[in-house]
Amino acid sequence: MKVKTPIPRAKELDSTLSLINEGFNFMSSRRKELGSDIFETRLMGQKAVCISGEEAASLFYDNQYFKRKGAMPKPLKKTLLGEGGIHGRDGEEHHHLKRMFLSMMTPERLEDIKRMAIEELDAKASQWETMDTVVLMEEVQEILTRAICHWAGLPLKESEVKQRTEELVAMVDSFNGSIARFKRAAAARQSQEAWLKDIIQDIRSGVFNPPPYTAAYIVANHRGTDGKFLDLHTAAVDLNNSYRPMLATSFLIAFGALAIHQYPETKMKLQKDENNYSHMFAQEVRRYYPFTPAMAAKVKKDFVWHGYHFKKNMMVVLDIFGTNRHPDSWNRPDEFIPERFENWKGSPFSFVQQGGGDHYVGHRCAGEWMTVMVMQAFFKYFTENISYTVPPQDLSYDMTRMPSMPKSRFIISNVQKLKETPDNILYREHGQSIVRASYSH
Numbered sequence: 001m002k003v004k005t006p007i008p009r010a011k012e013l014d015s016t017l018s019l020i021n022e023g024f025n026f027m028s029s030r031r032k033e034l035g036s037d038i039f040e041t042r043l044m045g046q047k048a049v050c051i052s053g054e055e056a057a058s059l060f061y062d063n064q065y066f067k068r069k070g071a072m073p074k075p076l077k078k079t080l081l082g083e084g085g086i087h088g089r090d091g092e093e094h095h096h097l098k099r100m101f102l103s104m105m106t107p108e109r110l111e112d113i114k115r116m117a118i119e120e121l122d123a124k125a126s127q128w129e130t131m132d133t134v135v136l137m138e139e140v141q142e143i144l145t146r147a148i149c150h151w152a153g154l155p156l157k158e159s160e161v162k163q164r165t166e167e168l169v170a171m172v173d174s175f176n177g178s179i180a181r182f183k184r185a186a187a188a189r190q191s192q193e194a195w196l197k198d199i200i201q202d203i204r205s206g207v208f209n210p211p212p213y214t215a216a217y218i219v220a221n222h223r224g225t226d227g228k229f230l231d232l233h234t235a236a237v238d239l240n241n242s243y244r245p246m247l248a249t250s251f252l253i254a255f256g257a258l259a260i261h262q263y264p265e266t267k268m269k270l271q272k273d274e275n276n277y278s279h280m281f282a283q284e285v286r287r288y289y290p291f292t293p294a295m296a297a298k299v300k301k302d303f304v305w306h307g308y309h310f311k312k313n314m315m316v317v318l319d320i321f322g323t324n325r326h327p328d329s330w331n332r333p334d335e336f337i338p339e340r341f342e343n344w345k346g347s348p349f350s351f352v353q354q355g356g357g358d359h360y361v362g363h364r365c366a367g368e369w370m371t372v373m374v375m376q377a378f379f380k381y382f383t384e385n386i387s388y389t390v391p392p393q394d395l396s397y398d399m400t401r402m403p404s405m406p407k408s409r410f411i412i413s414n415v416q417k418l419k420e421t422p423d424n425i426l427y428r429e430h431g432q433s434i435v436r437a438s439y440s441h
């Protein structure tokens, strides 16, 4: 970790606009210019310390030093994350809620979401055979909305699929400072929360009875540390937190499809899947491509680190994208090399696309396991179960857009299904057969 003393300051008085304009390049270009993995700046008028790399992430995810209360920018509460949910909680309140989220993620339920998503994908692929061109990312968004709502126990009507998909995408695609995208996402959040409040009330009053292992049932019946039901608004925000983020996966699935196209040798390796190659491939897609730029927290109590005085309530920003590509942790960090995961030691702090540290103790993403499983299954499906061509299109992606995506949203044509059913993906994993019945409820 490079630390210059005294800790340098970014050249601009307040970096908010530079962060919005430079996106994923902002932190890395300042670190390069200033020759330091720690630098000071101001964000939205507040003094902020930006830190990058594995050692920085291990500090950032140490609950002794940081809290989340008041750290999240207001616009994100109105759009992506909501007000009062798990992201802004600390201490026992956070642990209690986190246990609720992780209780949804049993091995059986992870297999369920994989199966539901693959079955939706397989049904869509039959339609793609009749279409001239398919905008893959948009199709994947509908597939994931259908699957995750089903998984979460939400009563999604066929007539609502388009609306709910658009709302979820708007909420996920909202964190870059564009006024138009902010407005769309804020309206989407209001609509989703209103929908969820009705569902939660119906569950609590016994009118609607989803299975007890679903997110809808679990959140509606969850009792806080005070022994009472979550208030209706908080319950709606946290129920949304249990399925909305699945739409983030559509961005990484589009990037994965791009990687299969741009690194054609990966296609055969995915088909053979030796040494669980599809897992390594999914991991590299999550490490390499830009999705989460940074996370913010506030200092809990004064402390000194690398000679720098972190003062209580100071804003600290962890460079997520830069940590995933930090040269201290990764060889040839700016190259796409799935095999790097073959001997990876699995540090919880060098690869933090979905947060770092321990899932149970800290704020690391509750949906990380399902993200990896769904991505891995989709990449296998794209290479084993269908064939397609990739017509000329703009496959570039903009590092100043947050979140980023292939500009064309990845268009495919001439889709042909190569297998009648997706059983090769659902019921055979690494040469072992899985009993179908054990995964149906």
Ligand code: HEM
Pocket (backbone or CB within 6 Å): 086, 087, 088, 098, 101, 241, 242, 243, 244, 245, 246, 247, 248, 249, 250, 252, 291, 292, 295, 353, 354, 355, 356, 362, 363, 364, 365, 366, 367, 368, 370, 371
């Ligand atoms: C590409 C997919 C995803 C990405 C990039 C992603 C990213 C993240 C990030 C960066 C955090 C915050 C870490 C922190 O606060 O330090 C987070 C937290 C969280 N994610 Fe995800 N996520 C994804 C998928 C999912 C899925 C599929 C779910 C559930 C269905 C989910 C549920 C959550 C929850 C509940 C939290 C809050 C955890 C806490 O505060 O303790 N995420 N995620």
